Amino acid sequence: MSENSSQRWRGRYLNAAHLFVPVQLQQDAAMLARAENVVNAALMAATAGPLYALAYWLLGLRMAAVEVLACCVFMLMAPPVLRITGSIVAARELFLCALFFNFTWLTWYLGGIHAPTASWLITAPVVAMFLGGVASGIFWLAMSCAAAAAIWAMPVFGLPMPATPQVDMPLLHLICDLGLYVVVLVFVLLFELTKTEGFVKLEQAFSTINELAIRDELTGSHNRRHLMGLIDREKERSDRNARPFCLCLFDIDFFKRINDTYGHAAGDMVLRSFAHAVQGQIRGTDAFGRYGGEEFMLMLPETPAPDALVLAERVRKAIAALRCAGSAGNGAEITLTVSVGVAEYRLGEPVAQTIARADEALYAAKSLGRNRVQCHDDDEHLPVVPKVQEPKAGRRDALAKARGGLGRPLDGVQCDQLTGLLNRNLLRDRLRHAMDRANRNRRLVALLLLNINRFKEINDELGYEAGDALLAQAGAAVRGCLRDSDTVARWGGDEFIALLEDLSFESDAQVVAEKILDRFGLPLQVAGRECFVTLAVGVALYPAADCNLDALLKRADIAMRGAKGWGENNVQVYSGDTVQPQSERLALKNGLREALVQGQLFLEYQPQIDLLEKRVVGVEALLRWQHPVYGRIDPGRFIALAEETGMIVPIGDWALRTACLQNRAWREAGLPEIKTAVNLSARQLKEPGLAARVLAILAETGMPARCLDLEITEGMLIEDLAGNCALMNALRQAGVLVSIDDFGTGYSSLNYLSELPVDILKMDGLFVRRLGAAAGRGRSYAIAEAIVAMAHRLHMDVIAEAVETPEQLADLCAMGCDAAQGYLFARPLPPEQVAAMLARQAEESVPEVA
Known part of the structure; x- marks a missing residue:
């Protein structure tokens, strides 16, 4: 039989078996395997039982034949019972009772312990092991041993035994022995069939996750x-072998215009066609992928810049010849052009710096008219700064530092003539691209508007030339405080703008602003004398509600003017109609200990809903701070400060103790028992004796260990895999549950996932938000479903975060997700509202949905 035919028949059999398995059991891989084995056992009874009854009948054992058929009827009732009741235990025990009685009676009837069916007593514990696991197998082994002992003891103690039938006993022994071999083999083969099917599904899930983890959904690149991982590995090889490589950054020209004119569907088609065309031009060893939006990156291993320019030019020509269909039915064709920035890796430099140079070259290509290839070090084709007179000392150094080692000059259209920094026109262009990238990458962009206080007094006292020299030095000083990937420009007069991309927290921008202020604590040398300068810094963040490019600039200006009113060297962050002082960060740092002592910290609890039983089964404890001056403070603003100061350890202990006490209070009030999830921070994980401290708090508060769920993010786990595994093993041995939080946004490595002693996997809201689309179940559904299937195969429960729509909930239920939390059910609630929800649930047996 061919492999395809074998798979086809196997599929048909499994589909038939699934008719007896309730839908709710099919959602869990382990439960499905158990249910399938009950059906397998019934199939074995249906095929083997009548044959043995016929054999007994032909040998003249009429009563034995009738008994075998009667027991077969009971065994065949197991699949219908499974379907009707949904209980694997009921169906399994019905089957095992009939099986056990059948061979116990036959052994007694056919002559006792020497009967040919005595060896068949082993089938009950063997089948029980497959159907119910170790506990069930041990129970029926004890029953079989007891039955064999009882049958042996009956003649010893003079109890009556039936007369031994007058049959050909050697023949009966042969039939029974052969039958035992065949039945055991058939059942093991059926079990192997369902097990193999499970492994096939798990392999498919792993394959799907691996594929989606490396491929862009839209373009397939x-x-x-x-x-970035491939580029990092190439950097390591390059540093070892002293063989540089090149990066090419592509940007489809006027892509927004294509979207606006022809629609987003046409824009998606253009991106796919572009990616396909580029892949047709590059070599097998090259790495090509989508960098974000309409930008793509090409990595050329062991390729010098001249060769990279040739290949990039070939790609550019191929794209210029590409024609894509426009809107459906209008017959229009879309023509494309692409601008390309090329940079060669310099041995030892960070990859981010190489990418920044490729980005600089791309900007140059676009500013020169687009549809061209520009190399970062290709001075022959780059615009040149016009020579101007340098009336001020030190201006050459300031210009060089302001350019940040870009490897090329800037032209007069891009460059501020006084400071050598970018001018406001190019700054607006870069800001527009930064905002687009922030939307794609879900990372913060910060705009810092810096104003030199009392600059007019400096001009009046020292003269305008000294003022110009001071501006040049100030610009260079700001540039020196930033990363290579950041942008600084002269906005006009005595104002500068710093553009910071790829930030994780709002506090990151404040840290940079404070670094700049620290630098200006040193004097600048102007006209042979020291000059101290103070700044007012306004910070505006993006993404933000109702904020476009002009609004972002205006917000930075409002914040800067507010900073001027607070005094010298001040930073303020735009926040609605008001701004907050630069001293906030320091105040929050210093106020954390006071907040813990004075009860400013409190917990809210977000319910977690079991999707099968539709009831609250747990809550996640979330830390909050009500500051007496700044009001309610977002955790993203103070958790990082608590990590920096080490206060996260006592705060974490307080949060754990408070959550445990609250859980006990709910139980003592007669409410249903639920679990409470508490997050552990990176700093807490590194503290010695964490496991002992957690167990001590459980003992102190009287909370059962089974009710505590400790959530740890992927990134923290992988930092010290061996140590964290030991920690989690110690906690789990005490009965504490352990969860991986925000799964899918960190490392998501399948290599370590199988090694971690974890009970629960929390699917990050990034995957949940993509579910429930009107277009149907696509790749987003596939990857979420694969995560659920993988977790179930690894015997983990799955909790989905950030569920907000009924459509998302429907998709999660369909893929068998165990539980969920999000605004669809309830926002984070104070303890008394959680208690009210649990009380209503106890009364109505229906979960509260907010």
């Missing part, structure tokens, strides 16, 4: 994360 590498996604940004995987591409």
Whole structure:
């Protein structure tokens, strides 16, 4: 039989078996395997039982034949019972009772312990092991041993035994022995069939996750994360072998115009066609992927810049010849052009710096008219700064530092003539691209508007030339405080703008602003004398509600003017109609200990809903701070400060103790028992004796260990895999549950996932938000479903975060997700509202949905 035919018949059999398995059991891989084995056992009874009854009948054992058929009827009732009741235990025990009685009676009837069916007593514990696991197998082994002992003891103690039938006993022994071999083999083969099917599904799930982890959903090329990993590995090889490589950054010209004119569907088609065309021009060893939006990155291993320019030019020409269909039915064709920035890796430099140079070259290509290839070090084709008179000392150094080692000059259209920094026109262009990238990458952009206080007094006292020299030095000083990937420009007069991209927290921008203020604590040398300068810094963040490019600039200006009113060297962050003082960060740092002592910290609890039983089964404890001056403070603003100061350890202990006490209070009030999830921070994980401290708090508060769920993010786990595994093993041995939080946004490595002693996997809201689309179940559904299937195969429960729509909930239920939390059910609630929800649930047996 061919492999395809074998798979086809196997599929048909499994489909038939699934008719007896309730839908709710099919959602869990382990439960499905158990249910399938009950059906397998019934199939074995249906095929083997009548044959043995016929054999007994032909040998003249009429009563034995009738008994075998009667027991077969009971065994065949197991699949219908499974379907009707949904209980694997009921169906399994019905089957095992009939099986056990059948061979116990036959052994007694056919002559006792020497009967040919005595060896068949082993089938009950063997089948029980497959159907119910170790506990069930041990129970029926004890029953079989007891039955064999009882049958042996009956003649010893003079109890009556039936007369031994007058049959050909050697023949009966042969039939029974052969039958035992065949039945055991058939059942093991059926079990192997269902097990193999489970492994096939698990392999498919792993394959789907691996594929989606490295591919861009739309274009099929590498996604940004995987591409950056390939570039990092190439950097390591290059540093070892002293063989540089090149990066080419592509940007489809006027892509927004294509979207606006022809629609987003046409824009998606253009991106796919572009990616396909580029892949047709590059070599097999090259790595090509989507960098974000309409930008793509090409990595050329062991390729010098001249060769990279040739290949990039070939790609550019291929794209210029590409024609894509426009809107459906209008017959229009879309023509494309692409601008390309090329940079060669310099041995030892960070990859981010190489990418920044490729980005600089791309900007140059676009500013020169687009549809061209520009190399970062290709001075022959780059615009040149016009020579101007340098009336001020030190201006050459300031210009060089302001350019940040870009490897090329800037032209007069791009460059501020006084400071050598970018001018406001190019700054607006870069800000527009930064905002687009922030939307794609879900990372913060910060705009810092810096104003030199009392600059007019400096001009009046020292003269305008000294003022110009001071501006040049100030610009260079700001540039020196930033990363290579950041942008600084002269906005006009005595104002500068710093553009910071790829930030994780709002506090990151404040840290940079404070670094700049620290630098200006040193004097600048102007006209042979020291000059101290103070700044007012306004910070505006993006993404933000109702904020476009002009609104962002205006917000930075409002914040800067507010900073001027607070005094010298001040930073303020735009926040609605008001701004907050630069001293906030320091005040929050210093106020954390006072907040813990004075009860400013409190917990809210977000319910977690079991999707099968539709009831609250747990809550996640979330830390909050009500500051007496700044009001309610977002955790993203103070958790990082608590980590920096080490206060996260006592705060974490307080949060754990408070959550445990609250859980006990709910139980003592007669409410249903639920679990409470508490997050552990990176700093807490590194503290010695964490496991002992957790267990001590459980003992102190009287909370059962089974009710505590400790959530740890992927990134923290992988930092010290061996140590964290030991920690989690110690906690789980005490009965504490352990969860992986925000799964899918960190490392998501299948290599370590199988090694971790974890009970629960929390699917990050990034995957949940993509579910429930009107277009149907696509790749987003597939990857979420694969995560659920993988977790179930690894015997983990799955909790989905950030569920907000009924459509998302429907998709999660369909893929068998165990539980969920999000605004669809309830926002984070104070303890008394959680208690009210649990009380209503106890009364109505229906979960509260907010």
